[in-house]
Amino acid sequence: MKQRRPSRRQLLQIGAAVGGSLLAGQKASAVETDPRKLGDPLGPYSERSPFEKAVRWRRESKTPETGSSFTPLHDSVGSVTPSALHYERHHSGIPTIDPERHRLIVHGLVDRPLSLSMADIRRLPSVTRILVLECGGNSAGEWGSTTGADVQRSYGLVSGSEWTGVPLSLLLAEAGVQPHASWVIAEGADACRMMRSIPLAKALENSLLAYGQNGEAMRPSQGYPLRLINPGWEGNTNVKWLHSLKLTDQPYMARDETSKYSDLMPDGKARIFTYAMEAKSVITFPSGGQTLRVHGLYELTGLAWSGRGRIERVEVTIDGGRTWVQAALQEPRLPIALTRFRLPWRFDGHAALIASRAVDETEYVQPTREALIAARGTNSIYHYNGIKVWSVRADGTVTHVEA
């Protein structure tokens, strides 16, 4: 059968229809309304202002179901990431799961194996914690000779949320962990059934079975309806779409803890089970790609966090590391949470090399890139937490510093 090609007139009509629906969908694409005319009617679920454009940046990947998308840290304010801008890392796409049908099984070395519905889990006592979540591979590009051009692409696989859920220790007590159990094998319900081995000690210390994020059910891309939260540990261990916890006497050496998420050292040995995310900070303003358009006083600001506890202090240099001054920290400083730092800074058209370094409550000091590479070489991929230097030029433009 011969295909009928649309006429030019039909194409124009289609174009007009598409354009019209786009306009309707985007609420007049950022055109201010007459303030004395009645505004929009009330709606059931809010959208942000059409003038706001901050979006995640997605790194190119071989398949659309895999890869990472980065939080726009340069556009962030405060210390909680909007759920819609939380960084993502996916291995086989985002499943759509009906919470009425979802089940979590607890099995293996337990006295009472359990199969729980979401309603069962929601009956249990819950806790709420504000926590940082960082991908183990955040800033991986910084190991190389070309460091990230802006803060989103170089440090954006980190986000902060309020998580609500059930302490895993409580559920394990319900199941009755047997004395020789020492590991928990966590599996997710994405297509690839992402799996990680978690030491039982961590599960009993502070792991959460989370269903809430920032006051509502977590987003599908964050593991809806249920995910594991391991405070302070690399993102990959926080298994999303959680559907199985198996108590065992050994780690299962999953692909994502041997082939991936292990840290190769210069001697050819790889560190395994490198869970903790160490103290880290980065200046988000002024940062790469931004421009200081006028001379005068600015608020220099950024984010600091540590997987090992509270941020104790953040020091800022404006002279490439010769001198450091303490930035003000936003209180309350919560353990294992994004901590906003701020410092008034006058830009008078003089070039400056600016950077921040975080110190956590264990007195761990965020290292320089050089110190990290001296200890670990450049092939470990994961757990980069070096100091990030931005170059503010005399004309007010800000760039990264080539290594």
Next chain:
Amino acid sequence: MWKLSAILLAATATLSAQSPRYQVGRPPTPEEIRELGSAIAPDGTGLPAGSGTVAAGREVFAAQCARCHGPTGEGDVGARLVGGQGTLATPRPLKTVGSFWPYATTLWDYINRAMPFDRPGLLQPPEVYAAVAYVLNLNGIIESDRVMDATSLPKVKMPNREGFVADPRPDIPKERRPR
């Protein structure tokens, strides 16, 4: 000392709370355990019945794996699966099943749970054993006449079995005056 006391206290608290208080849920069905929790341990715990030869694996690989991983595992859209032995301590390490993966059971577990990429769960256990046998053979780890099953697979000694070390962090010396 205070740390030790705290740990003991925590352990006591954990053990004393082992009786169920909330009576939630029900025992999982065998189907649920099979479907949701099929992870394979490095000692072979969880491996199902069935077996696969290198020859059978060549056919499975050609039909299901080669379009992404290349006809002989040289890599394309999918990861490279062969080669790289001896490169881990060089400036350009090549991490493959043959050069890097410490356990053959991981290969079975990962193919079973996650492959083929666009149709995970497609392969039956004998096909998974066969694909594993073929990839191990491609890497020169097992001979062409070997059969992989729940007994033989965990006994395969991967070249990089001893290549992993515990996390020594914090590992960076403190420096007060960088640069």
